[in-house]
Every structure is written in structure tokens, then in C-alpha cells.
Amino acid sequence: MQKIANSPEAMAALMEIGKILQDSGINMTRKPSMFEMMKLASNMEFRAAANKVAEEFKKAGVELNSESMMQMFGNSPLTGPKK
Numbered sequence: 001m002q003k004i005a006n007s008p009e010a011m012a013a014l015m016e017i018g019k020i021l022q023d024s025g026i027n028m029t030r031k032p033s034m035f036e037m038m039k040l041a042s043n044m045e046f047r048a049a050a051n052k053v054a055e056e057f058k059k060a061g062v063e064l065n066s067e068s069m070m071q072m073f074g075n076s077p078l079t080g081p082k083k
Contacts, residue, residue, distance in 0.1 A: 003060045003062050004060055007056060007059070009060075010056040010057055010059070010062070013049065013055075013056040014053060020046050021040075024043065024046065026040065
């Protein structure tokens with residue numbers, strides 16, 4: 001998480017994807033429905049922002065895998081409770 005915090009580009013990419021999620025009406029306080037996930041998958045702006053996040057994370061030295069996602073999001077609606 002520190003590597004992301006130290007990368008202004010990665011933070012900006014996260015802020016942008018958060019804005020897109022909010023503008024798309026996605027409620028991030030709960031796990032997205034299958035319909036919401038399909039809606040996002042078909043959204044070109046979201047896909048571009050997701051690619052940008054992945055690119056900036058890689059530049060910051062953060063590997064995107066299920067383990068790193070669990071560490072970043074912990075007990076969020078997207079990842080579920082920590083085990």
C-alpha cells in the first residue's frame with residue numbers, strides 16, 4: 001500500500017476509477033451485482049481506467065494478484081472478510 005501512496009500517478013488512476021464507479025451508480029458499500037459487473041465490463045471508460053490502474057500499479061512496483069488485492073482492500077465488499 002505504501003508503494004501506491006508514494007506514486008501520484010497510481011493514486012490519480014485510483015481516484016479516476018473511483019469517480020467512474022460513482023458516476024456509473026455503483027454502490028461501493030456492498031458487493032456489486034452481476035448486472036453491475038456486466039455494466040462495468042461493457043463500459044469503455046471503465047475498462048480504460050482499469051487498464052491505467054494496472055499500468056500505474058506495475059510502474060509503482062505493485063503486483064496485481066488476489067493476495068495483493070486482499071491486502072489492499074481487506075474487509076471491503078469486493079473482497080469479503082479477511083481470513
